[in-house]
Amino acid sequence: MVTISKRNLLLAAAVLWLCAEPALAVPLPGGTAGFGIAPARRHVVGNPGMALTPTTVINGTSSSYQVSVFPAILTQELSGAFDFVETPRSLNDSKLVMTASPGSFVMAPGTTRPVDLRWNMLPGGHKWIAMGVVFQGFAAGQSGTVHVITRLLSVNFLSLPGLTKVNGVFTGLYAEQSAPRVLRFLARVENTGDRFAAPSAGRLVLSDSLGRVVFSEPWMGDVVLPGAQRDFPIDVRTVLPAGRYTATVTMRFGGERSRSTSFTLVGPNQLPTPAITIRDFNANGVIGSPAKVTARILSSGTAPAGLTMHLYLANASDASPGATALATAQVSYRNLVPGSVTQLSHPLGGGLHAGSYRVIATWVDPTGAQHTAQADFTPTAGHSLSQRIWSFIQHHVIFLIGLLVMALVMALAYTARRLRGGQREIQAELAAMRAQLQAATLDDHAPPGKPAASRSSRLGTGMSTRPKAKSSATTKARPRSAVKSDAARSNGASAETNSSAAKAATPAKAKPRAKATGARSAGVTPARARLNRAKANGATTNGAKAKPNRAKANGARANGATATQPAAKPNGAKATGPTRRSTHSAGPGAPVGNGHKPTARKATAVKANGVKANGVKANGVKANGSGAGASSTRRKTTGVNPSKSNGAASNGSKPAPRSRSAAAESSPAAIVATPTQTASTPPNQSGTGADLTSTDVRANRAGELLALASRSHARRPLPSDRDDA
Amino acid sequence: MKPWIGTVLPVVTATLVLVAAPPADGLILLSAGSGSVLSPFGANKTATGSGSVTATDSNPSWTLQAQDQGTGAGKLVAGTTGCAGSDATLANPLQLSVTSPLGGVTPAAAIALSATNQTVATATNQTLSAATFTTNYTQMIPPTEAMLAGCVYAITVTYTLQ
Numbered sequence: 067m068v069t070i071s072k073r074n075l076l077l078a079a080a081v082l083w084l085c086a087e088p089a090l091a092v093p094l095p096g097g098t099a100g101f102g103i104a105p106a107r108r109h110v111v112g113n114p115g116m117a118l119t120p121t122t123v124i125n126g127t128s129s130s131y132q133v134s135v136f137p138a139i140l141t142q143e144l145s146g147a148f149d150f151v152e153t154p155r156s157l158n159d160s161k162l163v164m165t166a167s168p169g170s171f172v173m174a175p176g177t178t179r180p181v182d183l184r185w186n187m188l189p190g191g192h193k194w195i196a197m198g199v200v201f202q203g204f205a206a207g208q209s210g211t212v213h214v215i216t217r218l219l220s221v222n223f224l225s226l227p228g229l230t231k232v233n234g235v236f237t238g239l240y241a242e243q244s245a246p247r248v249l250r251f252l253a254r255v256e257n258t259g260d261r262f263a264a265p266s267a268g269r270l271v272l273s274d275s276l277g278r279v280v281f282s283e284p285w286m287g288d289v290v291l292p293g294a295q296r297d298f299p300i301d302v303r304t305v306l307p308a309g310r311y312t313a314t315v316t317m318r319f320g321g322e323r324s325r326s327t328s329f330t331l332v333g334p335n336q337l338p339t340p341a342i343t344i345r346d347f348n349a350n351g352v353i354g355s356p357a358k359v360t361a362r363i364l365s366s367g368t369a370p371a372g373l374t375m376h377l378y379l380a381n382a383s384d385a386s387p388g389a390t391a392l393a394t395a396q397v398s399y400r401n402l403v404p405g406s407v408t409q410l411s412h413p414l415g416g417g418l419h420a421g422s423y424r425v426i427a428t429w430v431d432p433t434g435a436q437h438t439a440q441a442d443f444t445p446t447a448g449h450s451l452s453q454r455i456w457s458f459i460q461h462h463v464i465f466l467i468g469l470l471v472m473a474l475v476m477a478l479a480y481t482a483r484r485l486r487g488g489q490r491e492i493q494a495e496l497a498a499m500r501a502q503l504q505a506a507t508l509d510d511h512a513p514p515g516k517p518a519a520s521r522s523s524r525l526g527t528g529m530s531t532r533p534k535a536k537s538s539a540t541t542k543a544r545p546r547s548a549v550k551s552d553a554a555r556s557n558g559a560s561a562e563t564n565s566s567a568a569k570a571a572t573p574a575k576a577k578p579r580a581k582a583t584g585a586r587s588a589g590v591t592p593a594r595a596r597l598n599r600a601k602a603n604g605a606t607t608n609g610a611k612a613k614p615n616r617a618k619a620n621g622a623r624a625n626g627a628t629a630t631q632p633a634a635k636p637n638g639a640k641a642t643g644p645t646r647r648s649t650h651s652a653g654p655g656a657p658v659g660n661g662h663k664p665t666a667r668k669a670t671a672v673k674a675n676g677v678k679a680n681g682v683k684a685n686g687v688k689a690n691g692s693g694a695g696a697s698s699t700r701r702k703t704t705g706v707n708p709s710k711s712n713g714a715a716s717n718g719s720k721p722a723p724r725s726r727s728a729a730a731e732s733s734p735a736a737i738v739a740t741p742t743q744t745a746s747t748p749p750n751q752s753g754t755g756a757d758l759t760s761t762d763v764r765a766n767r768a769g770e771l772l773a774l775a776s777r778s779h780a781r782r783p784l785p786s787d788r789d790d791a
Numbered sequence: 792m793k794p795w796i797g798t799v800l801p802v803v804t805a806t807l808v809l810v811a812a813p814p815a816d817g818l819i820l821l822s823a824g825s826g827s828v829l830s831p832f833g834a835n836k837t838a839t840g841s842g843s844v845t846a847t848d849s850n851p852s853w854t855l856q857a858q859d860q861g862t863g864a865g866k867l868v869a870g871t872t873g874c875a876g877s878d879a880t881l882a883n884p885l886q887l888s889v890t891s892p893l894g895g896v897t898p899a900a901a902i903a904l905s906a907t908n909q910t911v912a913t914a915t916n917q918t919l920s921a922a923t924f925t926t927n928y929t930q931m932i933p934p935t936e937a938m939l940a941g942c943v944y945a946i947t948v949t950y951t952l953q
Contacts, residue, residue, distance in 0.1 A: 099820065099822065099845065099921060100820035100821055100822030100845055100846075100847065100921075101820065101821060101822050102818060102819055102820030102821065102847065103818070103819060104817065104818040104819075105817050105818070106817030106818060106819040106848070106849075106850065106953075107817045107850065124820065126820065126822070127822050129825075145854065145910055145913060146852065146854065146913075146915070147854040147856065147908075147910055147913070147953065148854075148953055149908060152860075198953075200951075202949075204947075205822075205823065205825075207825060208825050208826040209825060209826045209828075210825070210826035210827050210828040210829075210840070211826070211827065211828055211829040211832065211838075211840065211867070211944060211945055211946065212826060212827040212828075212829065212840060212842065212885070212928055212945075212946055212947075212948060213826050213945065213946070213947040213948070214823035214824070214826065214842065214844070214947065214948050214949075214950060215860070215947055215948070215949040215950070216821045216822060216823055216844075216949075216950055216952075217821075217949055217950065217951035217952070218819050218820075218821055218951070218952055218953075219951055219952070219953035221953060285915075286851065286852070286915055286916045288852040288915065298915065299897070299915065343900060345900070345901070345902075345903065346883075346884070346886075346903045347903060347905070348883065348884055348903060350882065424906075438907075439905070439907070440905060440906065440907050441864065441865070441884070441903075441905050441906075442864030442865075442905070442906050443864065444862075444879075444880070446879075
């Protein structure tokens, strides 16, 4: 048994202490520019509780640096890079193993400062640990949008003294397309020993299908943590033709190690290699809604690739390994065509609450390497209903304005339609009543041998409303829908407007209107009154030659009922002469005015649809505001051709043969306004029923009704009237 | 047992251990410029900017990584003043890529900056001696981004050299 005295142990310890800090021997390079540290790596074999050689922090810049220092427990990635978890818990654990002081300080430009390090302990059961010391510097005076923090990671391989086992193996050999015409072989090495060690004497050999070596090159190894795997990339830029090859990697790692794989080139240095690249991995969310994970998946290889990605959602404050995920999901893709880009957009979890979240994605690439990506986010506040409505309005303001305008137009149209409908109803009622009265009058007072219409026409003087409704046995109401544009239209009344009257007065020149409304004698003449234009609508009904009536009394002169100027020359039998312009006479109803002295009533008041009572031709009636559709009868005439006038046979005895008007059909005799009758009205009599030869009270009532109707029209002009104007 | 054995054995053992262990080595330096400006910076635009990082590493195997340790986790964050009504963070993370003229450097594809360290350049057999890396930043700003005038967005990128 070998006995080791205390003196010998002290001697050995002294040797260890002197030799274990070779970093002291590393001279600081002159002219260093930048923020740096030395040494960057340490291999320390010893027992915890020892102080390490201080690390020198260098500020070779022209800016002052705010420096912070903290230790961290390192892990190693496949790429060989060291990583550490930066959660408070992990950082606190790191401080138990190693301490660094001072933890933070400010460095002036061009200065150096040592940082003391002390190895305190090893985690239980461990013979080694890889400790990092992070030196973080932030230069003062940075401007712009992107600032920069520089971090330098000092790596310290700490292990206990004693016999150790060095061993490593190849766990894989993969070929991938690094770049066009550049092949990359990844030799994956695992350190199966218990010591920080690196493979040595690495080499890659490529041989073709005949066994001939076509490529051979060494590769350099680096430290692999015990138990970790690391890829050593070897690039091949020597262009090889298409064909089948065999790749072999060798190394010395506790012994000679090798691994081979075959591969096929589909072109010069072109591999059908499947590869996946994840880009723009991101996550976001709205409070109350699931998280949204987005990424671009690029099939970056030269062969179709598949991908299975696992997604995890966790609180950002508790996203350390092993923590429980709030939600998980899995997304799989198959046969992603090389070069294709697939957009990943996947919801994750349920409704989010306020706070910070982290989404972690893991996947294994075609080479079998595990990858991880993560994104932190804070869900934004969801929009309330009012906000969403306001946002909708803001984004659709033009559409909404258009909609509003359309609604307004429709509302206006509807209102106008209703107004017109109401007026027509009133007119129809009045016409019906008038027709009834006229019919009654005719029945009561028709002298033998005379057409009843002659009297009715007189009665109708003041009744210029349209007989819309069923008027009487002799006056057939014309359906409203049948209204045409012509003067006669609306009420089915005979549009025996002024034109017809004029025609009657000028037989030679009068142009018969085939459709002339006037021919529809018995109906209501929807003529429109024209103030101040009334030209003597002489009612030359009898075929008498009309003489020009200069009385252009405003309003309807001819009709006593509508004449606005008392001075208008009464159109007697002759009166209604040629009008230069035939206005829309009130047609039928009004007709009776022939020869009547115009009343002082304002023309507009008579706008009521003139009723051609019983088909009496409204010769010469300047129907003021009589019904709709009278506009078409404006015509310059010099007389009336009784024979041609529509239904307004000059002698009144002949019904209008072609009258389409129901009214005309029903009361052909009504067209008979005899000269005698028309002339019988004294000029100074009121036109409204002034020529009443009958003492029938109903006739007077009819006049009153007409007056009412006239007032009604004066208040509410029909849109169609305006149109005609 | 001979007494000298007790003296020599511990010393030899300790010496062998130290000889087998790689020595401490390395100097790493890293410095960045005075910051980068992204322009044009506004909604429905793609802002770009560039900067530089100078690195020195005596170890031929090194890794340069980037991350955002801030609250934006890779996304630009609005300032604390003058940003009422603006989005607190931009919707998209900052894109970053690094280029180097050195042949032995393997630059990674453009990354979307995040809170995780991501490798932007690496080498297995390339020492660095005041090597300059050009850093390229790209920020895509969607048209829906609420960014009021006067609101300043910023981000701090942490480069780690090991």
